[in-house]
Amino acid sequence: MKIDHLALMNEERAARRAAILVTRLEDGAQRLLREAEIDADPAADILHERLRKGKSGIVEIDGAEHFLTVQVPPVRIVIIGAVHISQAFAPMAKLAGFDCTIIDPRTAFASPERFPDVTLLDEWPDDALPRIGLDAYTAFVALTHDPKIDDPALNAALTAQCFYIGALGSKKTHAKRVDRLREAGFDETAIGRIHAPIGLDIGAVSPAEIAVSILGEIIATLRSDRRRT
Amino acid sequence: MIANDNDILREAEAWTREGRGVALATVVETWGSAPRPVGSHLVIDAEGSFLGSVSGGCVEGAVIADAIDVIESGKPKMLEFGVADETAWQVGLSCGGRIRVYVERIDG
Known part of the structure; x- marks a missing residue:
């Protein structure tokens, strides 16, 4: 592999853009x-299909075995x-291999002392989100219960089609939230994508246990095609 | 530190730029209950230092040995590992799965 190819893969991943490395296995x-650039490639159809699934694997192109390293953001x-839940969640998410960004305009909450080693933005979501750019490779979790912020x-x-969307709050809180989302023009399918009550039903009590249930639910959604049930 | 596949490719680039001989091993095919999915990486340098994994630790030793050859020769290699109790395999996967691992040199 040329170092230039490797460097470009790293660059594209850092910019949250997809890329595919095509290797002909018989000669490398x-x-x-x-x-x-995929559209212009002779194998565009196969490449697009693999990209949609986000899965690396062997394919046949022109009668020869090729390995596709499919890199999605x-x-x-x-x-x-x-x-408090976020304080427990951030180190767990990091250990599980996920980048984590926490946003809260209330500076008393969003202090570096409470959140070492995590990207913390003490801004309103309306200011921060357009800049960091939500996408289909992002899991989104709303934990303030404050409608002004959440x-x-x-x-x-x-709108960004985040692959997981969860919102903390009792059934009553969520019912009111659903009313507001309807008023904002979202249909039942969109509203139905919100996981609420948030987290897997493991009977979580403490903030750390709730963090486990949320992280578990995010992983279960991400890996839904591999689940046994 | 536990490295994820993103860190591994970044490290592979950094090691190469430092002038070290580096090989990248990638799981290209799996059958049965293989421990690591297709696309998983292991990066190895000429001294045998490594980062990442292509199995649950069962075959890394063998991959590293072959990777050092690949770093010297520059010729990519395809390795195949299966269950431990079959005599056909030098090193086995106790889980009963089979994997193919592609090892290539990174040319700086």
Whole structure:
């Protein structure tokens, strides 16, 4: 593999753009395609299909075995609310291999002392989210229960088709939230994508246990095609 | 530190730029209950230092040995590992799965 190919793969991943490295296995010949370059490739159909699934694997191109290293942007978790659950969640998410960003405009909550080693933005979601850019490779978690903070962010997450959207709150809180989302123009399918009550039903009590249940639910959604049930 | 596949490719680039001989091993095919999915990487340098994994630790030793050859020769290699109790395999996977691992040199 040429160092240039490796460098470009690293660059594209850091910019949250997809890329595919095509390796002909019999002789090691390689080409690297950025997402925008796939259309022009002779094997565009196969490449697009693999990219949609986000799965690396062996394919046959022109009668020869090729390995496709399919690189989709790394999964990232965006949390609204620098709350107690988030303090437990951030190190767990990091250990599980997910980038984690926490957003909360309330500076008393969003303090570096409470959140060492995690990207922390003490801004309103309306300011922070357009800049960091939500996408289909992002899991979104709203934890403040404050409609002023959570609602605009939830709207953005639904619009961006985040692969997981969860919102903390009792059934009553969520029912009111659903009313507000309907008023904002979201249909039942979109609203149905929100995991609420948030987290797997493991009877979680403490903030750390709730963090486990949320992280478990995110992984279960990410890996839904591998689940036994 | 536990490295994920993103860190591994970044490290592979950094090691190469430092002038070290580096090989990248990638799981290209699996059958049965293989421990690591297709696309998993192991990066190895000429001294045998490594980062990442292509199995649950069962075959890394063998991959590293072959990777050092690949770093010297520059010729990519395809390795195949299966269940431990079959005589056909030097090193086995106790889980009963089979994997193919592609090892290539990174040319700096």
